[in-house]
Amino acid sequence: MTTDLDHAISSAISDLVAAAPEPLDTPSIATITGRPVSRRPRLLLATAASAAIIGGGLAVLAVARRHTSTDLTTATATDNTAAADGRGLDRLLYPAASSGDATAASISAPGGRAAGALISPTGNVYTVNVMENFWGSLPVDLEQRTIGTIDVAVGNQDGTLAYTALNRCTMIGIGNRSPESQPWSAEAFQLLGATTLTQTSASISVPAGWTSLGAGSLGTIYELHFDASSDVQGVVLWQMPGTPVGTLLSQFSPGAAIATTADGATAWLLRGTDGDPYNYLAWDAAGSAAMVGVPHGDEAQFQSVVSSLRAGHAAEWAKVLDSVPGATGADASAQEAESGTTVPGTRTDPSSSCGSRTLTITDTTLELVAADRPGPVHVVQAGETWASIAADEGLTVDLLLEFNGLTTAELALSGETIDTPLDAGTAVRLARVGSVTDTTVPTTP
Amino acid sequence: MALIDSLPDGALERMWREHADALVRLATVLVGPSEANDIATEAFLRAAVAAQHPDVERPRALLLRAVVNRAHDLRRSNERRWRRDLAAVGPAATSSPDSHVDVRRAVSNLSLQQRSVLYFVYWEDLTEAQTAELLGLSPGTVRRHLVRARDHLRKALS
Numbered sequence: 109m110t111t112d113l114d115h116a117i118s119s120a121i122s123d124l125v126a127a128a129p130e131p132l133d134t135p136s137i138a139t140i141t142g143r144p145v146s147r148r149p150r151l152l153l154a155t156a157a158s159a160a161i162i163g164g165g166l167a168v169l170a171v172a173r174r175h176t177s178t179d180l181t182t183a184t185a186t187d188n189t190a191a192a193d194g195r196g197l198d199r200l201l202y203p204a205a206s207s208g209d210a211t212a213a214s215i216s217a218p219g220g221r222a223a224g225a226l227i228s229p230t231g232n233v234y235t236v237n238v239m240e241n242f243w244g245s246l247p248v249d250l251e252q253r254t255i256g257t258i259d260v261a262v263g264n265q266d267g268t269l270a271y272t273a274l275n276r277c278t279m280i281g282i283g284n285r286s287p288e289s290q291p292w293s294a295e296a297f298q299l300l301g302a303t304t305l306t307q308t309s310a311s312i313s314v315p316a317g318w319t320s321l322g323a324g325s326l327g328t329i330y331e332l333h334f335d336a337s338s339d340v341q342g343v344v345l346w347q348m349p350g351t352p353v354g355t356l357l358s359q360f361s362p363g364a365a366i367a368t369t370a371d372g373a374t375a376w377l378l379r380g381t382d383g384d385p386y387n388y389l390a391w392d393a394a395g396s397a398a399m400v401g402v403p404h405g406d407e408a409q410f411q412s413v414v415s416s417l418r419a420g421h422a423a424e425w426a427k428v429l430d431s432v433p434g435a436t437g438a439d440a441s442a443q444e445a446e447s448g449t450t451v452p453g454t455r456t457d458p459s460s461s462c463g464s465r466t467l468t469i470t471d472t473t474l475e476l477v478a479a480d481r482p483g484p485v486h487v488v489q490a491g492e493t494w495a496s497i498a499a500d501e502g503l504t505v506d507l508l509l510e511f512n513g514l515t516t517a518e519l520a521l522s523g524e525t526i527d528t529p530l531d532a533g534t535a536v537r538l539a540r541v542g543s544v545t546d547t548t549v550p551t552t553p
Numbered sequence: 554m555a556l557i558d559s560l561p562d563g564a565l566e567r568m569w570r571e572h573a574d575a576l577v578r579l580a581t582v583l584v585g586p587s588e589a590n591d592i593a594t595e596a597f598l599r600a601a602v603a604a605q606h607p608d609v610e611r612p613r614a615l616l617l618r619a620v621v622n623r624a625h626d627l628r629r630s631n632e633r634r635w636r637r638d639l640a641a642v643g644p645a646a647t648s649s650p651d652s653h654v655d656v657r658r659a660v661s662n663l664s665l666q667q668r669s670v671l672y673f674v675y676w677e678d679l680t681e682a683q684t685a686e687l688l689g690l691s692p693g694t695v696r697r698h699l700v701r702a703r704d705h706l707r708k709a710l711s
Contacts, residue, residue, distance in 0.1 A: 113707055114675075120657040120706075121582060121675045128581035131573030132590050524693045531691045 224323020225354035226314060228284075228295045233376075235358035236299070236312060236323065237281040260300075322352025322392075356390050356397035486536045494519075494526040501538055511537040565601055572597070572616050579617055582672045583624040583665055596623035614687045621669045621688060659709030667702040670695055 223237045282299050303312045314320045357376060378388035378399075390399040486497055498508040505526050509515055519525060530536070576597060580589040600619035604612035660668065666688075673684040685695040 113703060113710065116656045116710060117660070117671060117703070117706055118675050120660045121671060123657055124582045124660065125578050125676055127586045128574075128578045129586050129589055131569075131577045132594060519697075523696050528693055529691075531694060 223355045223358035224352070225321040225357040226299070226312070227319040227321065228298075229317035230295070232284050232295060233321070233357060234295065234299055235281075235283045237283070237358055321354030321357060323354055323358075351397045353390060353392035353397045356399060486538055488530045488532050488536055490532040491529055492532075493529055497530075497536055498526075503538070508536070508538070568601060568604065568612070569597060572613055575613065576616055576620050578676070579620050579669075579672055580624065582676070583621065583668055585661075592623050593620060596620040599623065618687060618689065621665070624665050656706055656709055659706050663702050663705060664698075667698045667705075670698040671702055674699060 223235065225233055225235045227233055280303060282296050282303075284296060298315055299312060302315050353376070357378070375389050375391040378390055388399050388401045390397060392398075486501065488497070494508060495505055498505040501508070503511075506516065509519070509526075516526065519528075573593065576593040577589050580592040580596075584592050596619035597616060600616050604615045660671065663671070669688060670684055673679045673687060674681065679687065681695045681699065682692050684690075685692040688695065690698075
């Protein structure tokens with residue numbers, strides 16, 4: 109029988125569906141509906157690519173659309189929290205490398221998953237991306253194996269591999285996309301061997317001879333466009349306060365190339381792929397990742413930026429970033445706090461069934477640990493029920509249900525009982541959420 | 554590039570044209586209109602190769618599930634904006650406060666999983682069993698999501 113509530117829900121869903129935009133003509137060019145700032149989606153997409161899931165397949169999503177200053181202004185005014193917070197547009201002088209005006213400062217908040225990068229003894233940069241509940245999205249034709257208790261999938265194009273934990277809550281993608289890399293590379297497996305992965309934590313002990321470039325979650329990105337004309341893509345500058353450069357690099361899966369050093373910082377050359385509108389230079393600006401993008405094909409301008417960095421102008425670029433209202437300091441911290449940051453440099457990544465996680469980094473350890481740890485969990489085996497698990501764990505059924513936010517009355521509403529078989533592979537909490545305080549964050553190298 | 558390139562010429566575009574409307578609709582319900590195309594295209598490109606695999610009997614279901622997975626994947630940083638987008642959706646004529654708007658706002662506050670279930674049950678007219686199969690959940694779990702979502706929305710209406 110259809111009730112008033114059903115009508116209301118149908119109507120609400122109908123409203124939402126009616127707002128659906130027209131699908132893009134082709135999935136191979138990702139224009140950004142109502143938000144012409146083209147950088148952010150590539151970051152997100154590259155994350156998956158660097159995890160070796162469908163590797164180069166995602167590269168076709170690189171945004172080819174040309175945007176204008178006017179578009180960006182509009183987008184900033186309507187879409188970004190920067191505008192809402194009164195920290196929107198600003199005009200800034202272009203640094204010494206070139207000429208022109210900065211036309212906009214915008215803020216976007218990309219995905220917050222954990223990521224980092226390491227350099228192998230041979231100079232290859234390996235990226236590490238930690239994701240949750242991702243295994244089911246893997247293409248079925250990837251080469252997959254089970255090694256011990258972990259499942260491993262290998263990208264057949266990019267020399268990358270990915271693997272997952274017991275209950276598939278946590279997955280790590282290890283990637284290296286340098287042209288000379290090979291699938292199942294010895295270096296990738298060395299990292300795999302250095303990794304400890306459980307349902308609530310993941311860590312890589314940086315092997316001897318390797319160097320960590322830092323790890324963390326992508327936070328807020330501040331994006332500045334330097335574009336004097338209205339219809340040509342100009343130089344774009346990004347800064348991610350508090351985000352280590354390794355996390356930024358992980359979004360690109362860079363090769364081994366080191367472009368230049370200036371002011372004591374290593375600048376990484378990130379050549380955009382075909383269809384990508386930019387080539388990039390990224391470096392660590394006092395603990396915050398910074399990156400300059402130059403339109404693809406504009407070699408002269410790119411070399412100009414390289415020269416600027418070589419000449420020691422990285423600090424000047426950083427000063428430009430510093431001058432953006434809200435780009436650094438208290439405002440930035442406040443915004444991060446809203447999105448779940450706990451302490452500077454340590455970000456939590458809430459998940460539904462796997463508990464919240466925090467990725468942290470020391471000189472010797474790249475580690476993902478449970479911050480709001482769900483406590484001990486039990487991975488449901490086929491045929492197990494609330495009653496059987498409670499009996500096995502020495503708990504009362506009511507207590508077990510309470511740990512998992514349920515009551516017998518709610519079960520009954522769902523047409524279930526304590527003897528209804530549960531979904532195999534899911535995690536059942538054996539303690540109250542948040543009842544365990546994390547103490548495993550490494551504090552010394 | 555190899556995986557996508559391994560598809561026959563035009564296969565990707567044909568599959569996109571066939572499923573794009575459904576994928577974008579679902580993405581809109583999950584994340585709001587401004588991110589819907591992003592989510593739909595990302596999910597599509599992730600799952601397109603798998604969906605063409607001869608072992609896959611229902612490619613549409615796989616693609617829809619990929620949209621749900623992709624939305625989950627990006628949930629943390631975007632949830633607040635998504636909720637804002639969703640709550641703001643609706644014909645201009647409904648701008649005055651009424652229960653209809655309240656329900657829409659309440660829908661935007663449901664979990665992604667609950668929103669997914671509502672979409673498939675109330676828009677796609679799938680049964681709970683069909684929804685469970687599509688989302689890879691047990692019928693009991695779908696039932697639980699549905700009960701909780703309806704309970705939440707009932708309170709929003711009262």
